[in-house]
Amino acid sequence: MRVDRLEADPTLSDGGAIVDVLQKVTDALRQRCAGVTFSVFRQDTRVWVPRESLYEVLRFLQQEWGFDMLVDITCVDYLHYRGATDRFGMVYQLCNTGDNVRLTVRVMLNEPDLTIPSVTSLWEAANWLEREVFDMFGIRFECHPDLRRILLPPEFTAHPLRKDYPLQGRGERHNFTALTREGG
């Protein structure tokens, strides 16, 4: 559900203040960057950003609007999702610890060009989170200081959280080379 104005939730005591801040942030983003859209679901405010302006928007949010904490980076593979038009959706969970405001930034990616700028230069927290997304989904982060696999071994070839990877694997466990005492 795409919206223009955010509504305060009357059941929350300080909901008004948070919505005020979010309203200002979203207005500023709209002026700054063309092509951003917003939606709200269960009090989560989400911002859809075009891929080319992702780094600029995140830098703007961190430096002008006090989103000083990067809570999480993750990715969703929309391969089998009903009505989806894009393959991958990146999710950046930001938090402004001063005003206690959360914001989700989304950007969509399609094959074959799965590269986006790394935000390690803005938040140190992005380092391992981006490595995990690279490991699990094969998204490449430009200018990342150390883009290696993190949870899976380096010789692993697939990206297992993609929807075209089967739950039970592709036989990696069974075809694992075993070292024997004689064979070396």
Place this chain on the structure above:
Amino acid sequence: MTTQQDYLWTLNFGPQHPATHTTLRLVLKLDGERVVDAVPDIGYLHSGFEKIGEHLDYNQYVTVTDRMNYVSPMANNVAWHHAVEKLLGIELTPRCKYLRVIVAELARISDHLLCVGAMGLDVGAFTFFLYGFYEREKIYDIFESLCGARFTNSYTRVGGLLHDITPVTIEQIRDFLRRLPATLSDMERLLTRNRIFMDRMQGVGVLTAHEAINRGVSGPVARASGVTRDLRKDEPYLAYNDFDFQVCCTRAGDCYARFLVRIHEIRESLKIVQQAIENLPAGPVNVGADERVGLPDKQQVYQTIEGLITHFELVMTSRGFSVPCDEVYGAVEAPNGELGFYLVGDGSNVAYRARCRPPSFINFALFPHLICGHTLSDVVAVLGSLNIIAAELDR
């Protein structure tokens, strides 16, 4: 380059080492006894929990969350169903909220007791560890009488709990509340002003508030650095608005500060459990049968038409919950920090994507930053103070 680094030697710490407590590996570069560089190598316990989350339904997956942070499984159960209920838009009953607060806080006490105990153990204070472990046994006993399982509880369900609390369990919790403060005082007398312990912990692994926020750290580790963030206060979920408790913070940001914060959080958690257990609201634990989310009890199934329909709808394959095709992020304050789940619903009763935001993962990314410049013997002190649980780290 080789001539420059000739005097450095590399030490492989783990993956099997008593002081890592779980399975994780560090490659340390040492100059004498001083750590110059540390490269964590994780993933030894990776078991694809997020992939499994795309194949188990919202009630089944709670058994997997038990195995993430197995030191406080109840807190994970509460976190998982907090996110699920946010996605489904379910408002819990007051009694259920209070009971979830009680089990989450008992889990926090149990987690902190193990963490401070292991911190003591790693720097040579074995007695202290045993005091902590004795009290953890009592918490396991409470959980056993509450839900039948000591370790992997799986106590929560969508829209409620496995079953209600009994008067026997309430009495057990009251007993525990009466005896723990005395043990805590003993523990504090053993270690808090102990000169050897303080020398090992103070000034080691210092983290500033700015770095803590920039590196995404939350929970006791961030609060020890002076970040006053606690989701129980900042985004009051469940019934945390009803209770009087304080957020424990220090400014020092070293291992000793993290120890102090955890000890004080145990006392605050005791206050919360005390208030919750004495003001436990009456009424049902699960949401009503007409909401079609929780399995109704047998009496309702056999005697009311709504109960029968709900039971049928939830149990039959290809039926089940009706879930919106949308995405939410729900987070709670777990013992180690912010434990969040990012859920993508696709209309079926299985999540399309179940991302877990694990606090241990974020906290462990700090480790090279904290240890560089300290000695090899400080490695275990810093590791212990971060409370890394490898099953949650690797999922």
